[in-house]
Amino acid sequence: MRRVGALQAVANDVTNRGVSAWLLAAVLLAFYLGLYIPGETARLLTTLGGGVWLLGVGVAAATAAVHAWFARRDGTLVVRDEAVLGAKVFGLLMATAGMSAWFARALEPAVHHGRHLLPSPGVTWSTPVLAALLGVALAMGVYGAVRVLRERGDKGAMLREATWVLLAAQLATVTLAYGTHLFDPGSAPVAGDHSPRAFASLLYLALDSKWTLYGLLYTCAVSAGGLYMLGRYLHNRYQVARTLVVIGVQATFGFSVPVLLKLFAQPQYYLSYFWPLKIDAFYPDNILRDPAPFVLWSFLGSLLLVPLLGIFFGKRWYCSWVCGCGGLANTAGEPFRHLSQKGEAAWRFEQASIYTVLGLAIVTTVLVALSALVGPNSALNGVWWSGTGAVSQWRVDGGLHSDAIVTVASKARYYYGLIVVAVLSGAIGVGLYPLGGTRQWCRNFCPMAALLGLIQKVGRYRIRVKEDMCISCGLCTQYCEMGIDVRAYAQSNETFVRASCVGCGMCAEVCPRGVLSLEQRWPGRAAQRAKPAAGLVQLRLRK
Amino acid sequence: MSKAYVVVGNGVAGVSAALAIRSRDARGTIAVVSDEGDYFFSRTALMYAFMDRLPRRAMEPYERHTWRERGVELVRARVADLDASRHQLTLRDGRTLPYDRLLLATGSRARRIELPGVTDDLAGLVHFVTLQDLDACEQYAPTTKRAVVVGGGLIGIELVESLRFHGVAVTFLVREPWYWPAALSREEGEMTAREMRRHGVDVREGAELASVARDASGRVASVTTTAGETIACEMLGVCIGVAPQVEWLRGVATPPAMGRGVKVDATMRTTLDDVWAAGDCAELADGRVESIWYSAKRQGALAGENMSGRPKGYASPVFFNSAKLFELEYTTVGALAEVEDGAESLYATHPTRALSWRIVHSGDKVLGFNALGSRWDHTVITRWIEEQRPVDWVREHLRRAQFDVELGRAPLHEMTARALPIARKGVS
Numbered sequence: 001m002r003r004v005g006a007l008q009a010v011a012n013d014v015t016n017r018g019v020s021a022w023l024l025a026a027v028l029l030a031f032y033l034g035l036y037i038p039g040e041t042a043r044l045l046t047t048l049g050g051g052v053w054l055l056g057v058g059v060a061a062a063t064a065a066v067h068a069w070f071a072r073r074d075g076t077l078v079v080r081d082e083a084v085l086g087a088k089v090f091g092l093l094m095a096t097a098g099m100s101a102w103f104a105r106a107l108e109p110a111v112h113h114g115r116h117l118l119p120s121p122g123v124t125w126s127t128p129v130l131a132a133l134l135g136v137a138l139a140m141g142v143y144g145a146v147r148v149l150r151e152r153g154d155k156g157a158m159l160r161e162a163t164w165v166l167l168a169a170q171l172a173t174v175t176l177a178y179g180t181h182l183f184d185p186g187s188a189p190v191a192g193d194h195s196p197r198a199f200a201s202l203l204y205l206a207l208d209s210k211w212t213l214y215g216l217l218y219t220c221a222v223s224a225g226g227l228y229m230l231g232r233y234l235h236n237r238y239q240v241a242r243t244l245v246v247i248g249v250q251a252t253f254g255f256s257v258p259v260l261l262k263l264f265a266q267p268q269y270y271l272s273y274f275w276p277l278k279i280d281a282f283y284p285d286n287i288l289r290d291p292a293p294f295v296l297w298s299f300l301g302s303l304l305l306v307p308l309l310g311i312f313f314g315k316r317w318y319c320s321w322v323c324g325c326g327g328l329a330n331t332a333g334e335p336f337r338h339l340s341q342k343g344e345a346a347w348r349f350e351q352a353s354i355y356t357v358l359g360l361a362i363v364t365t366v367l368v369a370l371s372a373l374v375g376p377n378s379a380l381n382g383v384w385w386s387g388t389g390a391v392s393q394w395r396v397d398g399g400l401h402s403d404a405i406v407t408v409a410s411k412a413r414y415y416y417g418l419i420v421v422a423v424l425s426g427a428i429g430v431g432l433y434p435l436g437g438t439r440q441w442c443r444n445f446c447p448m449a450a451l452l453g454l455i456q457k458v459g460r461y462r463i464r465v466k467e468d469m470c471i472s473c474g475l476c477t478q479y480c481e482m483g484i485d486v487r488a489y490a491q492s493n494e495t496f497v498r499a500s501c502v503g504c505g506m507c508a509e510v511c512p513r514g515v516l517s518l519e520q521r522w523p524g525r526a527a528q529r530a531k532p533a534a535g536l537v538q539l540r541l542r543k
Numbered sequence: 544m545s546k547a548y549v550v551v552g553n554g555v556a557g558v559s560a561a562l563a564i565r566s567r568d569a570r571g572t573i574a575v576v577s578d579e580g581d582y583f584f585s586r587t588a589l590m591y592a593f594m595d596r597l598p599r600r601a602m603e604p605y606e607r608h609t610w611r612e613r614g615v616e617l618v619r620a621r622v623a624d625l626d627a628s629r630h631q632l633t634l635r636d637g638r639t640l641p642y643d644r645l646l647l648a649t650g651s652r653a654r655r656i657e658l659p660g661v662t663d664d665l666a667g668l669v670h671f672v673t674l675q676d677l678d679a680c681e682q683y684a685p686t687t688k689r690a691v692v693v694g695g696g697l698i699g700i701e702l703v704e705s706l707r708f709h710g711v712a713v714t715f716l717v718r719e720p721w722y723w724p725a726a727l728s729r730e731e732g733e734m735t736a737r738e739m740r741r742h743g744v745d746v747r748e749g750a751e752l753a754s755v756a757r758d759a760s761g762r763v764a765s766v767t768t769t770a771g772e773t774i775a776c777e778m779l780g781v782c783i784g785v786a787p788q789v790e791w792l793r794g795v796a797t798p799p800a801m802g803r804g805v806k807v808d809a810t811m812r813t814t815l816d817d818v819w820a821a822g823d824c825a826e827l828a829d830g831r832v833e834s835i836w837y838s839a840k841r842q843g844a845l846a847g848e849n850m851s852g853r854p855k856g857y858a859s860p861v862f863f864n865s866a867k868l869f870e871l872e873y874t875t876v877g878a879l880a881e882v883e884d885g886a887e888s889l890y891a892t893h894p895t896r897a898l899s900w901r902i903v904h905s906g907d908k909v910l911g912f913n914a915l916g917s918r919w920d921h922t923v924i925t926r927w928i929e930e931q932r933p934v935d936w937v938r939e940h941l942r943r944a945q946f947d948v949e950l951g952r953a954p955l956h957e958m959t960a961r962a963l964p965i966a967r968k969g970v971s
Binding site: 236237238241342343466467469472474475477478487491505508509510512514517518 | 587596597601602603606836860863867874918919921922946948949
């Protein structure tokens with residue numbers, strides 16, 4: 001029930017699977033899928049289904065209208081009509097297909113004409129478009145500056161408002177770079193040349209791939225969503241700090257640092273990801289190819305930093321402070337966190353699924369490493385194995401043929417990359433926001449989350465439940481993005497830690513009685529504190 | 544021979560009892576009878592459902608298959624008669640329900656306002672206690688420009704906040720000189736009123752309803768206060784407290800002994816054989832009715848234990864409660880308003896933020912604590928009260944009881960405390 005107009009009623013995300021969630025998913029998913037569509041297919045798609053995208057938009061608009069009608073008629077939005085849901089799915093698919101084709105097509109020149117990305121060199125955007133975009137950027141910048149000045153004295157508010165300026169700068173840069181000749185690349189940068197053209201050469205060197213553009217879009221989504229998040233939870237210092245760090249990490253390690261690395265002719269290395277999330281960090285060919293400091297960082301990070309911080313702070317230090325997947329979920333995806341599935345069935349699926357993926361990650365890594373060691377093209381053959389003859393001896397005696405390992409390993413590597421990395425993390429990760437909440441990837445598939453979850457279970461992190469104060473209202477459960485039934489623990493006075501908990505802190509934020517608190521404490525001490533109250537039966541939990 | 548347990552009422556007391564019985568008696572049959580809804584729901588979540596923050600199903604604390612799995616039969620019916628001599632209930636639809644052990648957990652009903660023209664059929668008149676009240680609120684709110692809410696307690700402010708969320712203009716009539724004098728001293732009541740005004744609520748302290756006018760369609764059109772002011776409105780919320788829902792028991796074949804509620808002893812047993820009562824409908828041996836969620840849960844679980852054969856007595860714990868008054872966190876422990884003569888208090892405020900704490904004490908003995916704007920661990924303060932810690936010690940160690948979010952602890956060192964007398968309820 002909402003008293004606002006039909007349009008806003010449609011976008012209500014609590015009682016309705018909000019249209020805004022579908023929109024965000026369509027855009028991100030389309031751009032992501034576009035990365036994989038070859039030019040020819042894109043041409044075919046856009047030619048054949050010139051109206052595919054329009055169709056999708058049409059279906060989405062029609063379902064929105066149905067919702068609006070229900071909203072007007074009943075004054076309520078609890079529309080559980082499966083047909084409407086089906087139509088939304090169809091609309092999402094169509095819109096995504098159409099947009100991906102357009103995206104892939106638009107990028108074609110980049111493939112065929114060297115480095116330049118959008119549109120092919122020599123084409124400028126029309127003056128009204130440019131003026132409009134720059135106008136928006138300028139307005140945003142001025143607005144942000146005014147707001148920053150107005151909030152003098154309140155650091156948190158100033159930081160929040162400063163993100164407006166950041167967004168404005170992003171928009172202006174992209175507009176000028178892609179839409180004008182101003183930054184047209186000349187020849188290679190010359191020392192001492194400080195003209196815009198010299199800068200543009202650098203820029204074009206950096207933004208030469210679809211992936212970088214996607215990264216830019218992703219970073220913008222995190223920034224914009226972070227803005228929303230900060231505005232909404234400004235009173236909660238934990239949320240403010242966490243959001244600022246998430247935006248910062250995405251803007252630096254998740255985007256700028258790799259771009260800068262490329263400028264300096266280094267491999268694009270994402271320093272904020274570790275094995276097993278970045279599974280290729282442990283592939284021997286990458287180890288041998290990448291510069292030693294990066295390799296060292298990956299090894300230290302994966303084997304030392306991740307488990308150690310996990311023991312002390314739980315998985316939250318990574319999953320909701322650093323990681324890009326979690327970053328998007330907790331910023332742009334914030335309005336949809338409540339859509340996570342809460343039932344026991346969802347929990348069983350999660351456990352079966354996530355540890356399977358962890359197993360696959362380990363098996364794949366081992367296979368690839370083995371194949372590099374014993375394969376005919378073993379990178380290490382010439383280093384120390386070849387002289388000994390041990391390898392070939394083992395091959396024969398063990399009955400295990402190196403070519404078989406190499407074949408299996410390359411297949412495992414390919415399919416892991418396709419299914420887990422591309423489909424599950426990239427596509428499902430953002431595409432299912434409207435259907436199962438923002439943490440589908442993190443909850444069901446991410447091997448890093450699985451590993452950190454196991455560590456978390458034996459570590460210090462837990463959610464403390466204040467005795468007897470829970471009123472079972474269910475807000476904590478409803479707003480848990482991991483679908484944990486927090487209420488089941490809270491109403492039975494049980495301080496707890498679940499492997500899947502990413503420590504976003506939202507259960508504590510929404511609790512109207514201040515029952516929950518995230519804390520770091522060794523289990524023994526926490527257990528001593530959480531004694532059940534006298535005279536109260538310990539209800540058996542449904543967890 | 545397995546026993547037949549019957550629970551009347553599926554609120555938190557009834558359900559806690561049913562689950563407690565099941566955890567001790569695996570074979571007995573358990574039936575929970577309710578007229579209000581099919582499944583146990585959290586009454587305290589009503590406002591969040593009204594505010595679209597929860598779908599209705601999410602108000603249910605247990606998944607629906609729980610009841611089947613635990614062998615708890617849910618009966619949607621209203622009880623018409625109780626015959627303790629034959630161990631039998633009669634339902635309104637004529638069915639009979641025999642029992643070996645019976646629990647009455649019928650809870651409260653909203654108190655009605657007694658004014659000419661105010662009847663239950665008045666369209667636009669709402670209370671905020673039952674699922675049916677929620678239906679009514681959702682029905683009327685979209686066509687309401689201004690609502691008048693009467694009452695100065697928790698349910699009142701919950702209804703006010705929900706209506707503000709939906710963009711309804713609200714006038715809040717508080718009969719007492721400040722908001723919620725039963726729980727808050729004047730300073731805290733005024734701070735809460737400021738919070739309400741910040742959210743656009745027209746708060747009127749010391750204002751009482753005199754009459755209500757309805758329009759041709761039978762819907763509320765305006766209200767007039769005792770000061771003679773007429774306020775046009777389309778909705779009238781009456782939140783002046785709750786009373787035990789026991790009227791129906793006065794007309795049954797074998798009524799239990801009753802005062803305000805069903806009289807129970809320390810084991811929650813009524814004067815009838817094999818009949819217990821718990822929660823808002825139960826009147827304790829000392830005459831008190833504890834109409835609060837925590838007590839109902841505690842009493843229900845305890846009654847369940849007693850019914851399944853483990854005798855245990857009920858002792859009221861040190862009182863505690865908490866709430867969120869708009870965005871203002873509120874925690875209270877011990878006695879605040881109903882204190883002995885000569886009680887004083889130490890009251891601290893923050894120069895810029897809406898933060899306060901108050902220690903109520905008699906001499907050096909700490910009686911109670913309450914705080915606005917920050918979160919506290921009531922268990923720690925309860926222990927201090929039980930251990931009779933001196934005032935200065937409590938004041939110095941307050942930070943040990945803080946429960947704010949990480950990085951967001953209320954800055955106690957920036958707050959200044961002063962001694963204040965306790966303003967008595969209703970005394971300005």
